[in-house]
Amino acid sequence: MGVEGIGASVKRKEDRRFITGKGRYVDDIKLVGLIHAHFTRSPHAHAKVKGIDSSEAMKMPGVVAVLTGQQIVDDKVGNLICGWAITSKDGSPMKMGAWPAMAPETVRFVGQAVAVVIAETKNQAKDAAEAVVVDYEELEAVPDIRAAIKRGAPQLHPEAPGNVVYDWHIGDEAAVKGAFAKAANVVEMDLTNNRLAPNPMEPRSAIADYDTAEEHYTLYTTSQNPHVARLVLSAFYNIAPEHKLRVIAPDVGGGFGSKIYIYPEEMVALWASKKVGRPVKWTSDRTEAFLTDHHGRDHISKAEMAFDKDNKILGLRVKTHANFGAYMSLFSSAVPTYLYATLLSGQYMIPAIYAEVMGVYTNTTPVDAYRGAGRPEASYLLERMMETAARQLKVDPTELRRKNFITTFPYQTPVIMAYDIGDFGASLDAAMKAIDYAGFAGRKAKAKSEGKLRGIGVSCYIEACGIAPSKAVGSLGAGVGLWESAEVRVNPVGTIEILTGSHSHGQGHETTFAQLISERLGVPISQVQIIHGDTDKVQFGMGTYGSRSLAVGGTAIIKAMEKVEAKAKKIAAHALEASEGDIVIENGEFKVAGTDKSIALPMVALAAYTAHNLPDGMEPGLKETAFYDPTNFTFPAGTYICELEVDAGTGKTSFVNFVAADDFGRLINPMIVEGQVHGGLAQGIGQALLEHAVYDTNGQPVTASFMDYAMPRADDLPSFQLSHTTTLCPGNPLGVKGCGEAGAIGASAAVINAITDAIDNNKLEMPATPNRVWHAIHGKAR
Amino acid sequence: MYETTYHRASSVDEAATMFTKGSESKYLAGGHTLIPVMKQRLASPSDIIDLGRIKELIGIEASGDAVTVKAATTHCDVATSKTVQTAIPALAYLASLIGDPAVRHRGTIGGSLANNDPAADYPAAVLAMGATIKTNKRSIAADDFFEGLFATALEEGEIITAVSFPVPAKAGYAKFPHPASRFALVGVFVAKTKSGEVRVAVTGASQSGVLRVTAVESALQADWSAAALDDVAISDDGLFNDLHGSSDYRAHLIKVMAQRALAG
Numbered sequence A: 001m002g003v004e005g006i007g008a009s010v011k012r013k014e015d016r017r018f019i020t021g022k023g024r025y026v027d028d029i030k031l032v033g034l035i036h037a038h039f040t041r042s043p044h045a046h047a048k049v050k051g052i053d054s055s056e057a058m059k060m061p062g063v064v065a066v067l068t069g070q071q072i073v074d075d076k077v078g079n080l081i082c083g084w085a086i087t088s089k090d091g092s093p094m095k096m097g098a099w100p101a102m103a104p105e106t107v108r109f110v111g112q113a114v115a116v117v118i119a120e121t122k123n124q125a126k127d128a129a130e131a132v133v134v135d136y137e138e139l140e141a142v143p144d145i146r147a148a149i150k151r152g153a154p155q156l157h158p159e160a161p162g163n164v165v166y167d168w169h170i171g172d173e174a175a176v177k178g179a180f181a182k183a184a185n186v187v188e189m190d191l192t193n194n195r196l197a198p199n200p201m202e203p204r205s206a207i208a209d210y211d212t213a214e215e216h217y218t219l220y221t222t223s224q225n226p227h228v229a230r231l232v233l234s235a236f237y238n239i240a241p242e243h244k245l246r247v248i249a250p251d252v253g254g255g256f257g258s259k260i261y262i263y264p265e266e267m268v269a270l271w272a273s274k275k276v277g278r279p280v281k282w283t284s285d286r287t288e289a290f291l292t293d294h295h296g297r298d299h300i301s302k303a304e305m306a307f308d309k310d311n312k313i314l315g316l317r318v319k320t321h322a323n324f325g326a327y328m329s330l331f332s333s334a335v336p337t338y339l340y341a342t343l344l345s346g347q348y349m350i351p352a353i354y355a356e357v358m359g360v361y362t363n364t365t366p367v368d369a370y371r372g373a374g375r376p377e378a379s380y381l382l383e384r385m386m387e388t389a390a391r392q393l394k395v396d397p398t399e400l401r402r403k404n405f406i407t408t409f410p411y412q413t414p415v416i417m418a419y420d421i422g423d424f425g426a427s428l429d430a431a432m433k434a435i436d437y438a439g440f441a442g443r444k445a446k447a448k449s450e451g452k453l454r455g456i457g458v459s460c461y462i463e464a465c466g467i468a469p470s471k472a473v474g475s476l477g478a479g480v481g482l483w484e485s486a487e488v489r490v491n492p493v494g495t496i497e498i499l500t501g502s503h504s505h506g507q508g509h510e511t512t513f514a515q516l517i518s519e520r521l522g523v524p525i526s527q528v529q530i531i532h533g534d535t536d537k538v539q540f541g542m543g544t545y546g547s548r549s550l551a552v553g554g555t556a557i558i559k560a561m562e563k564v565e566a567k568a569k570k571i572a573a574h575a576l577e578a579s580e581g582d583i584v585i586e587n588g589e590f591k592v593a594g595t596d597k598s599i600a601l602p603m604v605a606l607a608a609y610t611a612h613n614l615p616d617g618m619e620p621g622l623k624e625t626a627f628y629d630p631t632n633f634t635f636p637a638g639t640y641i642c643e644l645e646v647d648a649g650t651g652k653t654s655f656v657n658f659v660a661a662d663d664f665g666r667l668i669n670p671m672i673v674e675g676q677v678h679g680g681l682a683q684g685i686g687q688a689l690l691e692h693a694v695y696d697t698n699g700q701p702v703t704a705s706f707m708d709y710a711m712p713r714a715d716d717l718p719s720f721q722l723s724h725t726t727t728l729c730p731g732n733p734l735g736v737k738g739c740g741e742a743g744a745i746g747a748s749a750a751v752i753n754a755i756t757d758a759i760d761n762n763k764l765e766m767p768a769t770p771n772r773v774w775h776a777i778h779g780k781a782r
Numbered sequence B: 001m002y003e004t005t006y007h008r009a010s011s012v013d014e015a016a017t018m019f020t021k022g023s024e025s026k027y028l029a030g031g032h033t034l035i036p037v038m039k040q041r042l043a044s045p046s047d048i049i050d051l052g053r054i055k056e057l058i059g060i061e062a063s064g065d066a067v068t069v070k071a072a073t074t075h076c077d078v079a080t081s082k083t084v085q086t087a088i089p090a091l092a093y094l095a096s097l098i099g100d101p102a103v104r105h106r107g108t109i110g111g112s113l114a115n116n117d118p119a120a121d122y123p124a125a126v127l128a129m130g131a132t133i134k135t136n137k138r139s140i141a142a143d144d145f146f147e148g149l150f151a152t153a154l155e156e157g158e159i160i161t162a163v164s165f166p167v168p169a170k171a172g173y174a175k176f177p178h179p180a181s182r183f184a185l186v187g188v189f190v191a192k193t194k195s196g197e198v199r200v201a202v203t204g205a206s207q208s209g210v211l212r213v214t215a216v217e218s219a220l221q222a223d224w225s226a227a228a229l230d231d232v233a234i235s236d237d238g239l240f241n242d243l244h245g246s247s248d249y250r251a252h253l254i255k256v257m258a259q260r261a262l263a264g
Ligand SMILES: Cc1cc2nc3c(=O)[nH]c(=O)nc-3n(C[C@H](O)[C@H](O)[C@H](O)COP(=O)(O)OP(=O)(O)OC[C@H]3O[C@@H](n4cnc5c(N)ncnc54)[C@H](O)[C@@H]3O)c2cc1C
Pocket: B026, B027, B028, B029, B030, B031, B032, B033, B034, B035, B036, B051, B071, B072, B097, B098, B099, B100, B103, B106, B107, B108, B109, B110, B111, B112, B113, B114, B115, B117, B119, B120, B121, B122, B158, B159, B160, B161, B181, B182, B183, B184
């Protein structure tokens, strides 16, 4: 390992600009003639739009245009799409209602746009938006899953009778039935996975700039995947063909999934920029973010697990209802199916699994992937089941898990996933040691003598990352392949530019990816520039989500590097009059092994570009491209253990300790990995204790600001003790698995398991607010 | 935000005069309630008159039996004031629990009381200690000042100039913060005046805003101890019932927080 190569905790290159306020976000961009958009949004969860009168608004100062949903339909702008086709049990395709970018006829959630005002200043646009008079006829709203599936419930979309998008299943129903028939014990639970608002620090923003002469659009937007945005905008929305649309996602301040999707506002900005002939900007405020950024989770499930007399799991049956909100967002359909039910085997040998998932429409903000996307829901369900089972079977929860661990690899689960490698026992051991699990009983007794309720909770998670093998996801209904591309450019003086289709919005790619180059060439990371987020610079890419950037994007970089090195070695061998096979690369030099003959990288690069003396037939230049399609998912896994105390008087939880033992394969920059785990844990703990996006019975959001939506703050969180156990991923040359989502996937079950242990009551839902915990204690006492 | 005209006053009299000139004037102190409300377009004052730099409105004074906090004194200044920490430590402690550092460095006691948010901290202290609110026109007893949610006895254009707290014999405050806003889900201030009267005020819990809890007061009048409250029943009538606290939970917290305030 070089000082800045693989395994070095070098400081993040990008942080200098971020912490000195020099980051350049979409909202910072100023274009000549820029005007501002503000949307008129529905105050109703469900209503008919009977008419829109914009005559007063048009007269207001600075107003350039007021555009409505009907105009967007008239201009034949396409409806928003969902990119993953799911087939129901009965073989029918999923049933989707139309989603125009602004509602021409019906609004189906509070905050849905019906019109847009474009004015010289944002404030003028806001003033005029208030003067747009919309005549609504209110309809009865369906605010949640239970209401949506009731017989006779109001219908959201005529295409989806009963508000059901699909009724899907996976696994072997008969085998599971057989397993339960011979079970010695059965454990059952009803579980809710609470709805979350993503809340990245930077709200969404878009600037659309139409060039009349070239008939060309540029869209600056807060995207995790600008190429996917361009693809969808051109292929489906009929706004501009790909070669006439450039999408730039500059510095982006967090995404957590919510910036994967193409939203109505970006489409409208593009469409409007041509209509008004000036660059149009829209930036969300926090309230709009709460109302329109797609939410995460929101499942209700019933789970049953069958055990034999030796406490070996025989089978698992799960029935889940997933809330999709009012419309099907870009990847939404895949989240509660292929990203959820395929992980229901967890770390365990479960011979038979059967899961049914019903996706339903409700009059709420659309729901899609949010950090972990489906995998946190699976992990939470399974790990609460395991802990509850241990209590019911009166065995130690770590023993029950260990007894059922998968120990030989590769392992084919009954739900598609084939785990390539892992050592679940090693992570469990490491976490138990870190928290002194053996000493817990003593600590609990001591706490009890002091009048305190202490609990411990375990969570052994596994996730499928490195998303994803294109052929596999294609066969499951995905509309795109999930490979990644990279280009390595060695400039004539030897500096290096890496163009990647991955997109960094907090992950630290500018550092981690540079370290990959440093490792191979022995050059400092300052000599390497990572370029991403611009469809005019990077040829193509699928973006960043699903902990894929290093395992898939990083591997593409390595593949391109291999080509560059091969060519560079040829040039070096030619210059040094040596054989190509004898050239080795060390500290930025190409050396003839075993001699003192060498040529430095800049000289090789210069030779490639001057082309005065290249081997016969060689093309000038030193630049290579690679596309990498993974052969499997990667499977990060680990154990989290949480120890905490509950104040019986108030129901408030305080952490005593939280340990994480993760297996992410090889770590490139351990410090960045730690940061990713800290952030993930904060979100997992946030879900467990604080966060909840709630609607009232009329579909009005009651948590649309930070006054009501509890975001975790630093002092809500413990100081984490992290450690790593390592099995190298055999599926990619770096041996990496991904670390971006693990914390959010594994943490919530550990926390709830600890609280339910402390209060000795398994009936507790997330978020375990003091109010809820107090009731759970109190309900039991009564 | 709607357009507005900003004025900076240099004296209380000047501020009061400026106020009368605008069609819909509002005073501005720390701005930590007013500005967010304006940004959300829920308030649209024609003129805002900044009291924050008026020298006569800033500072803390102690006389033998009272501590006077002038209206534009920030929460931070109250929390860190040696005078307050010595005379009424519970008041300094309460101020230290308000919001976050940014809020405490801008927000003022006058703004907090004029706003009378049902979950704000200061009203509990003012009511429990029987403080006097001084304005540019008169003095108002705490018992007459708070008039329900976001409502006070202040008249149009009236300026709070100071709050005078009689130094209590004993006092304590305990706050159970709302998980999202960190205002009080329930905050209880217990006080025993030098003449021996027990006054207990609760904030955050009631749909009528800050109020005194007579059941707790009479139990503590008989016995100033946490144990004295063990068997006191608190009714959940009229208490808030929402996502973060049902009314029975809030009723329970009133008792628990009162006990902790006694211990603190
Ligand atoms: C994030 C956040 C967290 C907070 N947390 C808490 C908390 O935990 N506990 C808590 O109690 N509060 C909390 N607050 C509120 C904070 O304490 C406010 O600062 C305070 O309530 C208002 O004081 P101000 O000086 O900012 O008033 P401003 O916002 O300037 O004014 C508020 C109102 O009072 C009027 N006003 C101001 N001064 C006077 C005066 N001298 N005479 C007459 N009228 C006047 C104004 O016209 C306006 O109507 C929080 C605020 C924020 C933004």
